[in-house]
Amino acid sequence: MPLIITIYSLISLIFGFTPPQSSLPGGLKFHGSEQAINQRTSYTIFGDNTKEFSDHFAIECSLSLYPTTEIGYILRIKNRESNRIFNLFYDGQGNNLVFKFNEEGKDNLIVAQMNKDELLNRQWFKMKILFDLKSDSISLAINDQLFSVGDQKLGSTYYPIILFGKSDHVIDVPSFAIKNLTVESTETYSFPLLENEGNLVHDIHGNPVGKVSNPDWLKNYAYHWKHQVSFKSQAIAGSGFNPKKKEIYYYNRDSIHLYNVRSGETKIEVFRQKCPVELILGTNFIDTARNKLYTYEVYYDTPYDGPTVASLDLDTFEWTVESYEQLPTQLHHHGSYINKTTSEYTLFGGFGNMKYSKSFFSFDLTKREWAKPEDFTGDFLSPRYFSSLGYQQENNSLYIFGGMGNESGEQAVGRKYYYDLYQVALGTNQVTKLWEIPWENDNVVPVRGMVLSNDSTLFTLLYPEHFSQSKLKLYRFSLKDGTYKILGDSIPIISDKITTNANLYFDAGLNNLYAVVQEFEDDISSELKVYSLAFPAITSAELSDFPMDKSDTKLWQILLLCASAIGIGYLLLKKKKPVENYTAEQISIEATPRTEKTSRENSIYLFGNFTVRDRKNRDITYMFSAQLKQVFCLILQYSSTEDGITSQHLSNLIWPDRPADKVKNSRGVTINNLRKTLSELDGIELIHEKGHYKIIFHQEAYCDYMRCLEIASSHEMDVVRDEFAEIVSRGKFLYLADDYLFDEFKEEAEAKLEPVLLVELENSFVTGAFQTTIDLAKAIFNIDPLNEVALAYEIKAMLKLKAHEEAKIKYRAFAIEYKKVTGNEYSRTFTSLSN
Structure with a gap:
């Protein structure tokens, strides 16, 4: 005993x-009445199971409201043993937010009126519903305000069915999100909602418990930059972000666009009197204390005696001239920050008149004049531009990261890219070099904005500005030693013009990062694009590490x-x-997956995530914009034929609505960009002969798709079967490529592969290569999720590998998917398949 x-x-x-649960952002967003009924989200916490609770039970979560729809039911609570249903109704149409807790079809029990501005300006607030079975009372807590009702005759035992969002005939659903969900009684059920795909919801231990339809997993918002809005101006324009009003501004001399990042509303204000400053670069800053936007130009190449600094009152939209001063030189891509305590706006560095600058200049908002601060002491800070600046009020310090320039400041000497960080103590003007790190990847520069989240970390966007079609990527650097991680996916930017710029902002209330990209077409007209990313941002590995983390710790x-x-x-x-x-x-919990070999240099992968690695084995996938990827895949698709794809056919597919003269120019630019990008690899050739485009791979280069076709058509499958399985098990062909232009390519590839996969599935099992059998079955499921042959062989292979429990779970998962797709129960038994 x-x-x-x-x-x-x-x-x-x-x-x-x-x-230990990480601090990764999670949550489930519900599509409400802004979507068609069959697209609205429904979530049953315990799925088909019902729990039994005695004494009490409580439902608690963090709640976020979206302005898309302002009325509807957030959740319903049924009782398996009675016909009583309770619901929580939300109404955000008036001056206050109103939550009503009701006994459905009978009576309103609780009315909770909340301050609208307070809740809508916060990303999350707490909500808790407590059923006290002993006292027959129900309590509702919203943002720490408590409301209760008694004498409910609840009984001593309760069998709740808890549903969020759309439920049965209740289809009026607001747009909202939940995270950190718990149901607590004598036992606590916790749901971190850290999934990024699928319709199953897992508890904190990774066990599948609940079901959701039409989910919008918030974890994806911390990895995928979301395009919010775009604006265009035919005149020179500038942009900025007002964290107090949660507004992004895009203005020229005649008008200003305002975009509210919280509500998604856009509006335009036309100035009664045009901006008095003649805009050259549209440089500006926001003073939230005075609620003003300041636009400024530091230098004019031609004689100019007009205002150089003016402020716009963001309440009245009236302009006021602030200064006529000019600085000694133009300062393209200077860094800047505003000190609210001293009412000073300071800029550093920049490029102009064939020189790089290392100077600081400050504009005093009270005195309305520029001044050059006293000399700085300490470590040498070389002249540069394209630097990222951030100010930390706690230690009154300025941080300067990266850029490019040289020690002399003369452009003729050539430029050097910097990957270093300096701290400037503004009380003493002492400069301290904190670190400089080696850089082995493509040279990149940061954007002007830097986000300092605490005393140990900085965030900024970096991109190779020397490419026409480039990608912005978010980096997190340690203030201590410069160690870094790349977070999220990327943002496209066309950086042909020196006036093109990007900035990074952070809203602490909404817990979002905002990237504002301004692309100039001809030094005058420009387009502004706004992107958002949930904070804290995550890596690609963190995106899919729940519930099954494939990189478990040794512990x-x-x-x-x-x-x-x-x-x-x-x-x-x-x-x-x-x-x-x-x-x-x-x-499904699969048997141990095959370890993928290290990606090789000069390679292009089409199975799984589209990936390209150059001659130095660096990942250059970011260089393939959506259009470059389209053109590459279309040419590759037709390269298996004798001639390739005609120029006309390619143009019709990519630019179907453009005039012929513009199509020719666009095609030429795109093909040149593709050739330039492919030149980063050895052994791959894009040729144009007799009006046809074709891609040729030589011995040095590798493409998993081309190799897969080569293997499939060979007569040596017994020798290369493992290699074939490794390729196809990497993932679905052109995974995440949802463009309709890829549909035919996908269908062709799958049609060629499926019969080969089925033959080799059997052959691998017969020869005892059971792990290969499992890999091939996965590849077949990527094409046909209900393939019974693949199911049978995968189950038998798992049993041969002694993975009995995994085989049974795989069977159950298949049966569930079968019923969901066909509406019928799966008739074959586990025993019949395994035999």
Whole structure:
């Protein structure tokens, strides 16, 4: 008996321990009445299972409201043992936000009126509903305000079915989101909502528990930059962000566009009197204390005696002249920051008149004049432009990161890219070089804006400005030693003009990063694009690490091994097999996947995520814009034919609505950009002969798709079957490429592969290559998710590898998917498949 108790204790200890939950952003957004009925989100916390609660139970979560729809039902609570249904109704149409807790079809029980501005300017606030079965009362807590109702005759035991969003006939749903969901009674059920795909919701231990339809997983918002809005101006324009009003401005001399990042509303104000400053670069800053936008030009190349600084009152939209001063030189791409305490706006560095600058200039908002601060002491800070600046009020310090220039400041000497960080103590003007890191990738420059999240980390956007079609990527650097990570995906930018610029902003209330990209077409007209990313941003590995983290720590692996050993010992002691209890919510847990070989240089991968690596084995996928990817894949698709794709056919597919003269120019520019990008690889050639485009791979280059076709048509499959399985198990062909232009290419590839996969599936099993069988089955499921042959062979291969539990779970997952797609129960039994 003591031994049994010890084993139970150890099992409780090990299985009670879960890997620490990260601070990754999570949550589930609900599509409401802004969408068609069949596209609205519905979430059942416990799926088809019903829990039994005694004494009490509480539903708690963080709630976020969206202005898209302002009325509807947030959740309903049914009771399996009675016909009583309670619901929570939200109404955001008036001056206050109103939450009504009702007994459905009978009576309103609680009315909670909340301050509209307070809640809508916060990304998240707490909501809790408590059913006290002992006192027959129900309590509703919203943002720490408590409301209660008694005498509800709830009974001593409750069997709740808890549904968020659309439910049965209740289709009026507001647009909202939840995260950190818990249901607490004598046992606590926690749901971090850290999924990024799928219709199953997992508890904190990674077990599938609930079901959701039409989910919008918020974790994706922390990786994928979301395009919010675009504006165009035919005149020179500038842009800025007002964190106090949560507005992005895009203005020229005649008018200003305002975009509210919280509500999504846009409006335009036409000035009664045009901006008095003649705009050259549209440089500007926002003074939130005075609620003014200041536009300024530091230098004019031609004689000019007009105003150089003017302020725009953001309440009245009236301009006021502030200064006529000019600085000694033009300063393209200077860094800048505003000190609200001293009412000074300071800029650093820049490029103009064939020189790089290392000077600081400050504009005093009170005195309305420019001044050059006293000399700075300490470490040498070389002349540069394209630097990123950030100010930290806690230590009254300025941080300067990166850029390019040289020690002499003379453009003729040539330029050097800097990957260093300086701290400038503004009280003493002491400059301290914190670090300089080696850089082995393509040279990049930062945008002007820097976000300092705390005393240890900085964020900025970096991009190779020397490419015409480039990509902005978000980097997180340590202030201590310069170690960094790349977060999120990328943002396209066309950087042909020196006036093109980008900026990074952070809204602490909404917990969002905003990238504002302004692309100039001809030094006068420009387009402004606004993108958002949830904060904290995450890496590609973090995007898909829940519920199954494929990079578990050694500690967790050791604990699992210990658990297995103890479990075996326990089974030997008990001498009986545990009862199998699989639920419809369980998901597929595959046998250990094949370890993918390191990606090679001069390679292009089309299975899984589209990936390109250059001759130095660097990932240059970011260089392929959406259009370059379209053109490349179309040419590659037709390269398997004798001639390739005609210029006319390519133009009709990519630019179907453009006039012929403009199409020719666009095609020429795009083909040149594609050739330039492909020149980063050895052994790949884009040729144009007799009006046809074609891509040729030589021995030095590798394309997984071309190699796959080569293997499939060979007669040596027994030798290269493992290589074939490795290629196709990398992922679905052109995964995440949702453009309709790729549909035919996908269909052709899958039509060629599926019969080969089915033959090799059987051959691999017959020859005892069971892991290869599993890999090939996965590839078949990417083409046909309901392929029963693949299911049978995968289950049999798992059983051969002693992965009995995984095989059963795979069967259940297939049966669930089968019913969801066909509406019918899957008729074949596990035993019949395994035999």
